[in-house]
Amino acid sequence: MGVRQFVLRVRTLIVLSALTALFAGFAAATPARADSQAAYLADRLRETPVYVSDQLPREVPKSMTPDFERVAKDTGVPTYVLVLPGLAGDGEALLSAVHDRLGRDGVYVLLDESTASHAAAFGVSAPVDDALTVCLYELPYDAGPLREFELFAEVIAGGAGKAADRAEAAREKYGDDEPEEMYIGPSDRENQSFLTGMLLTGVPLLILLLAPYVRRLRGRKGRPRHRWLVPAVALATALTVPLIATAAFDQTTSSASPRPRAMDLNARLDRVAQGLAEDPVYADPESPRVLDAAQLARLHGRIEKFRKSEGGGPVYVSVVPQLPADESEGDEEAFASALHDKLGEDGVYVVADPLYGSIEVFNHGLRLDSLDLLIDLPESITYGDDRAEKADDHLLGERLDALMTVLDKAPRTDRPESSGDPYPVTDPVTEDDLPPLFGTEFTPGLFMGTLAAGAAFGLVVAVVAITRRVLRRLRPGPLPTASLPEVSPTEPPMTYLRSTARVELRALTGDFEASTGVTATDRRPADSLDAALLLLDGDAGRIEDSGTSAATLVAVIVLTRAGRAALAGTGYNRCCAVNPLHGPAVTRHHVRVSAQGRQRRLLHVCGLCRDTAIAAPADLHTRILSLSTGGGARVPYEEADELLTAVPEGVRRLIERVRESASVP
Template sequence: MRAVTTNSAHAGRIRVEGSGRGGVLRLLLALCTLTAVFATATPARADSPVAPTQAAYLADRLRENPVHVTDQLPREVPRSTAPEFARLAKKTGVPTYVLVLPTQSSTDAEQLLGAVHDRLRRDGLYVLYEGTDLAEATAYGVRAPADAAATVALYELPYDAGPLRSFERFVEVVAQGEEKAAARAEAARETYADAEPAELYIGPSDRSDQSFLTGILLTGVPLMILLGAGLVRRRRRRAGAERRLPRWVVPGAATLAAAVIALTAPAVFDQTRSSAAEPPTPADLSARVERVAAGLRQNPVYADPESPRVLDDRGLDRLHDRIRDFRRSAGGGPVYVALVPQTPESEAAGDSWLFAAAVHDRTGRDGVYVVADPDDGSIDLYNYGLRIDSSRISFDLPDSVTLGDSRADEADDHLLGERLDRLMTFLDEAPRTDRPQLETDPAPAPSAAGENTLPPLFATDFWPGLFVGACLALLLFCVATGLMWAFDGLRRWRSPVPEPTHHLPLTAPTEPSESYLRRTARAELTALVQEFTDRDEAGQAWDLLDAALLLVDGDPGRLGEPAVDPATLVTVIVLARAGRAALSGDPTDLCCGVNPLHGPGVSRHHVRVSPQGPARRLLPVCDFCRDAAIADPTGVPGRLLRLPGPSSGQDRLPYYDVTDGPLTALPHGLARLVAKVRETAGVH
């Protein structure tokens, strides 16, 4: 405009000062110059009208309807949810305008709302959602607590609440008024400053965990009931307890547990969806493709009006010229450029190949389809029906064109104009083919209807869970059995139970500790006293019991006193075991002379009692020691019971050499042992 003013002034000066033919010529020259300047200052093309700006386009949409939901997010916010947004907006009490747009990294939400308001020229509450997030809310010319309501929606709801629930909470707070809204916003900040609200939805991995846990419980719990009941039943049988429960009780309890788990698990894990997104309708999924296809039928370059403008008029003119020249070139053809963002929430799930295929199918026109994303700056190229080597397009197109470089990353427009120009140069130089080439069909996009639907509870990892549950039940059963066995062993160690006679040769130690002898003596004598009291019998059993009690002055508790030496403890054990055998109807007068802890003797046998020399001694022996004396005579000295001597500390001697007490009479029989005890105690 400055050049126009200068030339106009110059023309006026020529017109005043000039005269005659020379003045006329100079006047004509000035007019021609003026015309050239205006032509240069107006570069707009007649065949490529300038698209409206983003704010102007959105203002037009709000002029038609106070709620505008983009068609680019059908998988997350379908356009069919617009009536629900409109219904909620009426509850604010003020004119409310709602925009739901894709996330735009290069656009300031507050500035965008201000620009839309300036073009719409209507006061009210303006709300902008970018994807599922409440990006901005501003009141223009009306009283509405927009900031407080946005704060409450942000803090009180989890991130997966979805835009509809978020807007519902926003409207609820706006309707409360400024004072209550401010108080609620402050309370929300304090409550959720350090901890976010619990998520409302679970994902497929969480559902797999639920299925796995259900499978484990469904087999593990009933199997544990069966195995645990069997373990308890065996322990009760060993203890001599009678059966108290009918046989059907345990299987019935296991079956009932399985039924309860199978019926309650679906009620506990009742989630069916992984997102708040409503299932899109077929119209939602096709709306954007139809819009872009309609735009490309009218103009080979379609710039998404909901996105920031990345090509200015000069860039658009340059791109139109290159497309026109390529179409007229030998082997060339139509080129269609779609400047449209590709988001995972779109109908193509962010796949530009799927998007290009759908647009080509809708337009019904062959050509090279270019998909340029104005948000991230990526460029993809697809050949449908032109005689251009598609492999060259797929593999030789430079990354600096398709993805950009560091300069493109730093620029707001990603240098798309410059890169598209280089793309057209690449197409001009691409090799031609004899036949038209077509892109193969892309893989279909995930089903939008079932994309947010969770798999059934009794599926996926439920079946492995059944196997793991059975394994865990068996493992726990083994652990429980081991712990009970260890507990019983500890209990026997602390308070041993008398051993059955047929176990004695195998369990009796050759060099017992003093603590072992004390525990065993106490257990055997206590058992004999109890059995004798219950049966109230006399005879040999009474003599044996009387002799054992004489050794402890009638008090079994003295067995724990240090004054009772190991030889006396062995004597008590022998007498008590012989007394219990007599009470059971199996009396004997012999006790194994090799190791009295082996129990009754069955015969007398000459056995070697020293590993050096042929020294032998006639001793009563049990079956175990008799077999050993016959098969391995030299091994018998190692089987002799050895006790700590009375003054030798840890030195061990054969039991009959340790003391002159009653135990020395044991090889001569139990009657001689009883007499020796009475003689030692001074009882006749």
């Protein structure tokens, strides 16, 4: 070998070694598993066998981790637990991928905010399928994930034989029925308070009224021998009723979830804010990845270009799920506002949900039209089209790129604007607390108990008198009965819809004309009134037209009520998606909307529908608003007219749909 060839080979080896070292260093700095949801979760399980997400503080606070660790030790086999949002990934595939990354055999369990959804055994013998079956049949829907995991561990520890027998027994016992719910709702507590109040006054008073009457019926005259006996019995009853009610109605919470701590409610916000401080795009590592490297690079480039443009500024994109169980109660505007407070930087805050695929945009402090970004953003960006609905990644990369185009072209304002304060969310610490038993409806119950005692006494007197007369004449006959037609808000007739729409529109028009100052700063009343009049072609008299459909009348009622609420300072954007006539929604909840199967939808619901979804989920479908189609048949309101499909998406979306149908910009 010549010297020249030797030198050439040495140089080649040096270059190859340098490249190898460079790639090794790059791999160490950004390992491939960092791009994987399964790899991230495997790393967490490598630190501790139980990982509880910080995205469910209202249902499963992260501070519950020690409780799950304690239960995991009771299975008798190595057990790895993930507590994640319900749509965080394909359960079985995710568990398999996490196991492959972690490289440790054992039982892998995936729980969400309500149930033990999936489990798999790798390299160990454990009856995981039978354990899941027992949990499904033996526990009600509101038992909570910790109680389900406790039952799961109990079945696993019992062995395969006992697990199979118990699963079969559970199937035979419950079939299609669900066990009785473990918790009650606020409306149930109100009923308990009302009943306690009624019994407290009604029973003692009825004793005081009936005792002398019975004595007279028996023909006894004069003063009774023991005059103190009846008052003493009545007093003893009055003292006993509260004691029995307190023991019988001892529930204090409507949910299995414990009260979240401050660190639980701030954990995710701190995590996302820290990530955005380092990178303007934060992709939740617990969720399926929806942005690839090329999309991220392009998005970073466009964000930097917008930041340097005239009238532009920082853009912060958080690709994070928005869930009813999170600290913001699934409210994107509240989440963005909290991030703005945490980060302390003005800019455009984009909230992209990797699970549901929605995109919301909120301006905080830039010279942009905040209302235009909030309301007039194209639906193809905010919700996506049919292609986005079918795609696993919801085409978020493509839609975020389109959003940046909209931001580049967005009109600038003379001074910085902000989206305003978001609607307040419910207090996560006290939202599950039941009202006190001797509060709320207890006082009305006391009053009604007095009336009920008098009515019961009058009924007894009447029954006795009628019975005596019937027996005397020996000609018993049927008692007259009467009934009145009942108007159900679930199946309202057209007369009810017309009168309600007429009254609500007249009231909104009067309130709007009499308002001073509110409409100058808040466009919601004007937008609601304009949309309602668009539906009627500008003529309120069309409400009485027989050609005006029930769907149109319902839309008018929803719009006018939202406008009046905005004028009154109690505005809302979401109404009850089960029945829009119920009024504003108070939360989002997984509800069963059909009598067949157990399929649930995540909907905004009012307080009564939420309580029904908790206390009697199988009955909630009976509360869905149905409208007449003109031929006598009734269908759910969303099927009556395409216009009403926008109602579950919010009043703002309904206004957009009305404008689109009327070709009004």
